Amino acid sequence: MIFGASGDLTKRKLLPAFWNLFLQGLLPKGFAITGYARTQMTDDEFREQARESVKLYCRMPPDDDAWTEFAGRLSYLPGEFANEGAMKRLERHLASVDEKFGTEGGRFFYAATPTTAYPDIVRRLAEAGLHRDAKIVFEKPFGHDLASARELNAAIHEVFDESQIFRIDHYLGKETVQNILAFRFANGLFEPVWNRKYLDHVELTVVEDIGIEGRGAFYEQTGAIRDLVVTHLFQVMTFLAMEPPVSFEPNRLRDETVKVLRSAQLCDPTQVVRGQYRGYREEPGVAPDSTVETFAGLKLEIDNWRWADVPFFLRTGKRLAAKCSEITLKFLKVPFNVFRGTDLDLPMRDHLTIRIQPNEGITLAVNAKKPGPGLELERVTMDFDYEEEFGGQIADAYELLLLEAMEGDHTLFLREDGVDRAWEILQPVLDNPAPVVEYEPGSWGPAEADALIAPHRWHATPAHAH
Ligand code: BG6
Secondary structure (H helix, E strand, C coil): CEECCCCHHHHHHHHHHHHHHHHCCCCCCCCCEEEEECCCCCHHHHHHHHHHHHHHHCCCCCCHHHHHHHHCCEEEEECCCCCCCCCHHHHHHHHHHHHHHCCCCCCEEEECCCHHHHHHHHHHHHHCCCCCCCEEEECCCCCCCHHHHHHHHHHHHCCCCHHHEEECCHHHHCHHHHHHHHHHHCCCCCHHHCCCCCEEEEEEEEECCCCCCCCHHHHHHHHHHHHHHHHHHHHHHHHHHCCCCCCCCHHHHHHHHHHHHHHECCCCHHHEEEEEECCHHHCCCCCCCCCCCCEEEEEECECCCCCCCCCEEEEEECCECCCEEEEEEEECCCCCCCCCCCCCCCCCCCEEEEEEECCCEEEEEEEEECCCCCCCEEEEEEEEEHHHHHCCCCCCHHHHHHHHHHCCCCCCCECHHHHHHHHHHHHHHHHCCCCEEEECCCECCCHHHHHHHCCCCCCCCHHHCC
16 A cells, blocks of 8 residues: 555655566565555556556566556555545455455555655554554655654554554665675675774765756755755665674664664764755745755764764765765875875875765775886776676665565664654754755755865765776
């Protein structure tokens, strides 16, 4: 059951993911998907919308026979969230679906609506008795700030037990993000240098060339900090910074990720840059005097033995020069430079870059002796490339996460205390937002973001291309 089934997320991610899972035989035998939203639509129109989505966003096209089978299991119910008893009709609808497809009352809900609709959704589900033994996924951002996230958790807990709740952050479903754990904890080589003794700073970049893509109304309520920082960037940071977990049992892993957030200092508003691309205010649904940020750069400090004095620089933005999500760990300079006359400082600092997407892989950039007389140095790289090693396309994060949630595995989903702490870290910035500065579309964001990381320079800018 998808709430918000006429929306962008359903089209771009959820229906394509379900289709891929179906083609791989990974959905339960008696499955059916019901969409629910305020938009008026018939079953057939919903099926057509689904077919279009799959065509546009899926690596596997809607093949005729399989598609007929899949589409036959789709249905749609227009309806409200706020009215009392709104979901009684849904209850009857689901009973008929059970009868037709043998789904046996197993319920898996996905709240793909704005976060403000979540309390109504859970309340109405409870009224109709549909919450019993069900699982429910909540899309990010979870709340709007610390207070609303707490209220939301309380409202949801009135109906659902934590074991039924899956707070999704699709970055944790990415192979390359999960591989951080393998890279760090399945090798003896890297973990010994993964700390303040050897690292100067850590950079996390999630930037996009696209703008807000018609999502003006959503984005005006959200902005880059709520959309990307408190969510994806923070989750990736926890995987990078955490201590080895005792095991990958869901709560043991999440104990460690939450511990990272607990050790992080509250974000200092003076260490935040908020940018807005020129032209944003002319987008549909955007206020002509909007101060919502489409770019955010910030510095965070993690107060523990591993990371004290190693700043984490995070940045994200829309309409920048490229689409690129990556992490760079910059090593400290050598204690003494025996290559006299060569500046081994900033540009020649060795570093490790984990490319989350695109060109998924890991690169270790080091200095080497350039062949020829003398002792001249040149930068060389040691590369691991996903495609070369593993071939094929990497499955979309939503596929994996939907599967895990349906199976009831919480490992890659956020726990209440983690969400709470993430908002707490950013609350000072939400309370005292830095003034928003304009940047050129197609650039790398405002110059203030470069000043934030100076004397270093952000990796992945053209000057630092791999
Ligand atoms: C979503 C944000 O969570 O992540 C979008 O709401 C953003 O604004 C998207 O475009 C980026 O995801 P990915 O997987 O393409 O990096």
